Amino acid sequence: MKVTETKLKGVVVVEPQVFGDARGWFMESWSQRKMEAAGIHVDFVQDNQSYSAEKGTLRGLHYQLNPMCQAKLLRATRGAIFDVAVDIRKGSPQYGEWVGVELSAENKRQLFIPRGFAHGFLTLTDDVEVQYKADNYYAPECDGNIRWDDPDIAVAWPLAPTILSEKDQKAPSLRERAATSLNFVYEG
Template sequence: MNVVETKLEGVVVIEPKVFGDHRGWFSETYSDAKFKEVGLEYQFVQDNQSFSAAKGTLRGLHYQLDPKAQTKLVRCTRGAIYDVAVDIRKGSPTYGQWFGIELSAENKKQLLVPKGFAHAFMTLTDDVEVQYKVDELYSPENDRGIIWNDPDIGIEWPLGITPVLSEKDEKAPLLKNADNNFTYGV
């Protein structure tokens, strides 16, 4: 497993080893022991899976408030997505900055999005499946979002199209107006 640091402290790209031969391939997508060896100590408690039928579907920017905040380990197992993390920790030197990467069934990369970051993805193909682990259960009363096209964040979404959004995501607030209890270093 290769761990690649990003410009956002704590957000890392995981590149699992893939072993292939004439039959196909095998990859260990998560190992608690191997994660701990490289200093990534999380106790994942739930696995989630989503399906998006249409290219250009955007889910996010989502997060849960403390004390129910979630770290996510995201991978795309069918198709391809552009996956994004945004630092929303008040006082962080990278507050409001974002990191994006293509995750696909082909490249098998994963993105670790820690607590204190909002997360979103846009599908780059039709018929996309995304799977992710979280270290806290879903909490509807702590579920929050930020509008996908907040000009203060300035995410450069691929495809150049208006995305397919849920009603909830269409009505999400700007970061400066969002309910947010994350503080850098706390």
Template sequence: MKIIKTDIDGVYILEPKVFGDHRGWFTETYSKRKFKELGIDIEFIQDNHSFSAEKGTLRGLHFQINPKAQTKLVRCTKGKILDVAVDIRKGSPTYKNWVAVELTEENKKQLLIPKGFAHGFLSLTDNVEVQYKVDDYYAPDCDRSIRFNDPEIGVDWGIRNPILSEKDVKAPLLKDSDSNFIY
């Protein structure tokens, strides 16, 4: 497994080794031991799987506030997405900065997103499947979102009118959210 640093400390792109032959391929997407060797000591406890039928579906920007904040390890297992992590830790030198990575079923890259970040993704193809591991359970009372097009953050999604859920349409701006992350 190869670890690639991004412009934001703690957000990493992970490239697993892929072994292929005439039958297909095999890859190890997670190994607690190998992650520890890379300096990533996280105990994942839940796996999530989402499906987006149409290209242009945007999910996010989502996070859970403390005390149920989550670290996520995201991968796209069918299709292609633009995966985005936004630093929402007040006082951070990269506060409101974001990282965007294209994750595809072909490149098999993964994005590690630590606590204190909002996460979202845009489906770049039809019939997209995204799977991700988290290190804390889903807690509806701590579930939050911020508007995907918050002008103070300025994520370049490359789309004007994405397909959004009701929750994402009504999401507040970061300045109006009750995000409780301190750097």
């Protein structure tokens, strides 16, 4: 397994070792021992899966407030996505900065996003399945989102989104959320 730090401290790309032969291939999608050796200590409690039928579907930017915030490990098991993490921890030297990584069934990359980050993805192909692990349970009362096209964040999406939920279309900016509800604090 290869773990590569992105420009956002704590957000890492995980590239599993893939073993292939005439039958196909095998890989470990999760190994707590190997992740801890790479400095990632997390206990996942929930697995999630989503399906998006059309290219251009955008989901995000989402987060869970404390005390139910979540770290996530994501991968595309069918198709391809542009996966984005945004630092929303008050006091962070990288506050409001983002990183994006292409995850696909072909490249088998995964993205680990620690607590205190908003997350979203854009489908780059039709028929996309995304699976992710979370280290805390989903709590609707702690659910939040930020505009996918917030000019202060300025994510460079690789194509224009064509399908968004009503919730994501009406999401406030990071500045509006920070003034009213964000409760993530950078702890160095």
